[in-house]
Amino acid sequence: MNNHQSNKEKDEIIKGHEYDGIQEYDNPLPGWWLTTFYGTIIFAALYYVYYTFMGGPTLSQELEAEMKAVPAVQSASADSNMTEDTLAAKFGDQNTIAQGKTVYVAKCLPCHAENGGGLIGPNLTDNHWINGQGTRVGIFKVISTGVTDKGMPAWEQMLKPEELTAVAAFVYSLKGTNVSGGKPPQGQEYK
Amino acid sequence: MSNQNLLNTYDDDIVRKFLMACLIWAGVAFLVGLIAALQLAYWPLNLNLEWITFGRLRPLHTNAAIFAFAGNAIFAGIYHSSQRLLKTRMFNDTLSAIHFWGWQLIIVAAAITLPLGYTHGKEYAELEWPIDLSITLIWVVFAVNFFGTIAKRKEKHLYVALWFYIATIVTVAVLHIVNSIEIPVSFMKSYPVFAGIQDALVQWWYGHNAVAFFLTTPFLGLMYYYIPKIANRPVYSYRLSIVHFWALVFLYIWAGPHHLLYTALPEWAQTLGMIFSVMLWAPSWGGMINGLLTLRGAWHLLRTEPTIKFLVTAVTFYAMSTFEGPLLSIKSVNALGHYTDWIIGHVHGGALGWNGFLAFGMAYYLVPKLWKTELFSKKLANTHFWIGTTGILLYYISMWAAGITQGLMWRNIDASGRLLYPDFVETVTKIVPLYWVRALGGLFFLTGYLIMMYNITKTIQQGNAAKATETIPTPAHQMGSHEHETGHRKLEGMATVFTVLALIAILVGSVIEIYPTLSLHKYVKQENITSPYTALELAGRDIYIKEGCYVCHSQMIRPMASEVLRYGQPSTLEESMYDRPFQWGSKRTGPDLARVGSKYPNLWHYRHMIDPRTVTPNSIMPNYPWLVQHDTDFLILRKKLSVMKNLGVPYSDAEVSNADIDAQKQAQTIADDLQAQGAPAGLAKKEIVALIAYLQALGQKGVKK
Numbered sequence: 001m002n003n004h005q006s007n008k009e010k011d012e013i014i015k016g017h018e019y020d021g022i023q024e025y026d027n028p029l030p031g032w033w034l035t036t037f038y039g040t041i042i043f044a045a046l047y048y049v050y051y052t053f054m055g056g057p058t059l060s061q062e063l064e065a066e067m068k069a070v071p072a073v074q075s076a077s078a079d080s081n082m083t084e085d086t087l088a089a090k091f092g093d094q095n096t097i098a099q100g101k102t103v104y105v106a107k108c109l110p111c112h113a114e115n116g117g118g119l120i121g122p123n124l125t126d127n128h129w130i131n132g133q134g135t136r137v138g139i140f141k142v143i144s145t146g147v148t149d150k151g152m153p154a155w156e157q158m159l160k161p162e163e164l165t166a167v168a169a170f171v172y173s174l175k176g177t178n179v180s181g182g183k184p185p186q187g188q189e190y191k
Numbered sequence: 192m193s194n195q196n197l198l199n200t201y202d203d204d205i206v207r208k209f210l211m212a213c214l215i216w217a218g219v220a221f222l223v224g225l226i227a228a229l230q231l232a233y234w235p236l237n238l239n240l241e242w243i244t245f246g247r248l249r250p251l252h253t254n255a256a257i258f259a260f261a262g263n264a265i266f267a268g269i270y271h272s273s274q275r276l277l278k279t280r281m282f283n284d285t286l287s288a289i290h291f292w293g294w295q296l297i298i299v300a301a302a303i304t305l306p307l308g309y310t311h312g313k314e315y316a317e318l319e320w321p322i323d324l325s326i327t328l329i330w331v332v333f334a335v336n337f338f339g340t341i342a343k344r345k346e347k348h349l350y351v352a353l354w355f356y357i358a359t360i361v362t363v364a365v366l367h368i369v370n371s372i373e374i375p376v377s378f379m380k381s382y383p384v385f386a387g388i389q390d391a392l393v394q395w396w397y398g399h400n401a402v403a404f405f406l407t408t409p410f411l412g413l414m415y416y417y418i419p420k421i422a423n424r425p426v427y428s429y430r431l432s433i434v435h436f437w438a439l440v441f442l443y444i445w446a447g448p449h450h451l452l453y454t455a456l457p458e459w460a461q462t463l464g465m466i467f468s469v470m471l472w473a474p475s476w477g478g479m480i481n482g483l484l485t486l487r488g489a490w491h492l493l494r495t496e497p498t499i500k501f502l503v504t505a506v507t508f509y510a511m512s513t514f515e516g517p518l519l520s521i522k523s524v525n526a527l528g529h530y531t532d533w534i535i536g537h538v539h540g541g542a543l544g545w546n547g548f549l550a551f552g553m554a555y556y557l558v559p560k561l562w563k564t565e566l567f568s569k570k571l572a573n574t575h576f577w578i579g580t581t582g583i584l585l586y587y588i589s590m591w592a593a594g595i596t597q598g599l600m601w602r603n604i605d606a607s608g609r610l611l612y613p614d615f616v617e618t619v620t621k622i623v624p625l626y627w628v629r630a631l632g633g634l635f636f637l638t639g640y641l642i643m644m645y646n647i648t649k650t651i652q653q654g655n656a657a658k659a660t661e662t663i664p665t666p667a668h669q670m671g672s673h674e675h676e677t678g679h680r681k682l683e684g685m686a687t688v689f690t691v692l693a694l695i696a697i698l699v700g701s702v703i704e705i706y707p708t709l710s711l712h713k714y715v716k717q718e719n720i721t722s723p724y725t726a727l728e729l730a731g732r733d734i735y736i737k738e739g740c741y742v743c744h745s746q747m748i749r750p751m752a753s754e755v756l757r758y759g760q761p762s763t764l765e766e767s768m769y770d771r772p773f774q775w776g777s778k779r780t781g782p783d784l785a786r787v788g789s790k791y792p793n794l795w796h797y798r799h800m801i802d803p804r805t806v807t808p809n810s811i812m813p814n815y816p817w818l819v820q821h822d823t824d825f826l827i828l829r830k831k832l833s834v835m836k837n838l839g840v841p842y843s844d845a846e847v848s849n850a851d852i853d854a855q856k857q858a859q860t861i862a863d864d865l866q867a868q869g870a871p872a873g874l875a876k877k878e879i880v881a882l883i884a885y886l887q888a889l890g891q892k893g894v895k896k
Contacts, residue, residue, distance in 0.1 A: 011425075013671050014429055016668065016674075017348075017429065019276050019346065019348070019350035020272075020275040020276050020278075020350075020416075020420070021420070021423075022350065022420060022425070022426065023419075023420045023425035023426070023427055024425055024426045024428075024429040024432075025425050025426065025427055025429065026428075027427055027428035027429075027431070028430060028432070029428065029430055029431050029434060030428075030431075030480060033431075033473060033476065033477065033480060034235045034473075036472065036473045036476075037438075037470075037473035037474070040241060040473060040517075043466075043469060044466035044467070044469055045466075047462070047465075047466055048462055048463070050465050051458070051462050052458075052462055052606050053458050058458060059453060059458060059750045059761075060750055062750065062760075063750040063751065063752070063755070063761065066751065066752040067752050067755065069272050069752075070604055070752050070756070071606065071607065071608035072608055073607060073608045073609055074355055074607070078532070085610070107614075108243055109797065110482040110795075110805065110807065110808070111806070112619070112804035119790075119794075119798075119869075120791075120792050120794045120795045120798065120806070148789075148790070150792065151789070151790065151791045151792035151795060153790075156739055157609060157613070157756070158609060158610070158614075160607070160609075181354050183869065184322070
């Protein structure tokens, strides 16, 4: 054994301890090990007392604090300056529509079908609307806030404002294209 | 051989049997594991076959690994070492045989029923009630046989390995019985008496201690016998053995709730789970120290003896896992790691490294001994060692990376207050390459195993079991000796007292944690109370359980900003108060489903269940086409509701007696809606509709939005 250990680890065989040829040394508990053990016990006790008896924050308090630090999503649809005219300029831009198509393919296609003909969600290429009313503002709003209890997600939680505008522009551009094989019309007809 | 001769010899035949069983089942466990790993990397490998779909295959893998591979390894080692440590033959050869064949039968039953979808839906406790009963019975046979052997021992004192065996046998019995208290509904279906948070607590008290008392204590016992024996060195410190043994058995039992951090479990219990896990670190390392320092002066064997290589590496993995375990129990670390593949990596460091390598080391030592020959090839054993180690490292590192990557992606919120990765599937596709690396690791491990099997078969062919018979030598300390002894030494001579003390040590934590939650009403807030599932939803829930959806989906939204943004308000304990079994889950391979109800139209679910990729491109969830073919069992619903009612779920008598009719009505409504939206007609009777009813009910039973 190395010198510095020799005072502690004597490696003395304990007399009488022999099991199927296995013997045992009478070495003490290693100091660092014991310190670690005591350390964790003290930590555990303090931790428990603090969180259980001394008013340490509960999980819901921690959540509340955390939620405060998260900025509330600015609801693009709450913009009161938004009118058919303000949107018209953006919706007419071919680049915006092209960008909207990319968003559409990534997020909307599973429910409204690739060509907009509808599948799980309604046909977006006819002139019938359940909520969208066929106006630019109407379409923008329904996409932003969704119809969550009917399975249309509120996209403003997930898409950036530019993406919202773009995808709304794309949907608007589909209006009245009446693709073949689309879902039968749902909702009211708007001319 | 004459009877007298038989009594003078050890029963090694039973050891050979258990060892063979261990090695054969190991192959099944590893192979099924590899297939499951490949299914996650490449979903088409679910093959559209219900019996081998991931949700059913994963429980088969875990059960095979734990109960078939590790179980038989433990029994082989215990039967071999106990006889030698007690200097007597096993108590009763017939009991040994019943234990052996009974256990193998249970495994076969598991291998048949799990793919068929008979399951409790509780991890590592999946097997249905007839099998549960058989396990109890066989475990009692084992216990009688083991304690009978102790009773007729010739060696007065119990060596530390035996302490660990005693703790194992007693605790596993308690865990298994309490966690399996259930009411049968039919031949292969039952509901647990515990619900919601109770069931969660009992299950993870069981689940964690299955790791502790099935995969740790018995293996520590084996380590204490085989390392000093093979290295021919004295155990490093007897005092350390005492302290770490008692600390371990006392502390371990409390740690279960660390699987339930940030859940709806009352916070005092969560905190207990965390702090006891932290305190477990040193006692666990006590075992590692005694294992490794015993080898001082024998390190050269590491170069020449493959057996020692395996054992030392096993102990090293044990040290890693038992450091990582307490770390993952710390709340803030757990917040990141929980539900991710980090946990899967953690488990496999233990299972492949510690249990696997210890069992392999033991096998390489035992086979030549039990067949009286030399190992066929040390070189091949070394090859096995290196391939196996590489496999474990590939597995561990890939899962660690996958877990942390995904955990960070889930919680990433951008400056505008939106999730950076709102599509769950994005966080999945990101780690699919790592799933391939993991599968490669599994392939390495399996290859190593095959090399071992070849080596061991060759060894057995050149050996001769009949010549291996050992006569029992005289013990060091006769039973009758009356030396003056004090303290622990005295206890080591008193097997019954020792066993009772060990039982008390594990009961303290169990009772303190579980007892308060038994009166659930104390925690339930009236204003949050929920209504129970309708009959059809319950039928759907049982399909969810049968298909093993819980292995990929959690139903427990944690109180964290990112989860609230992704899934909604944190889950409450009232939301699962009627859940038998609870389905909080432990792994999110797919998103949390606690609030999925009304998120999507019925048609979305219909299409998603038949082929998830039609609505979520790149999904790795399996297809469930058979749900549109199988009929829902409506008739059994009265029985199911009546069992639930007896367990305290507030169903009216009319609801129970009309269960099937009500269910059919609700099914018709959903089927009509599906049809109106474009799905085929005639779905009302099909399982898919019941499942959709359940999914649409999740999170809709009374919470305020």
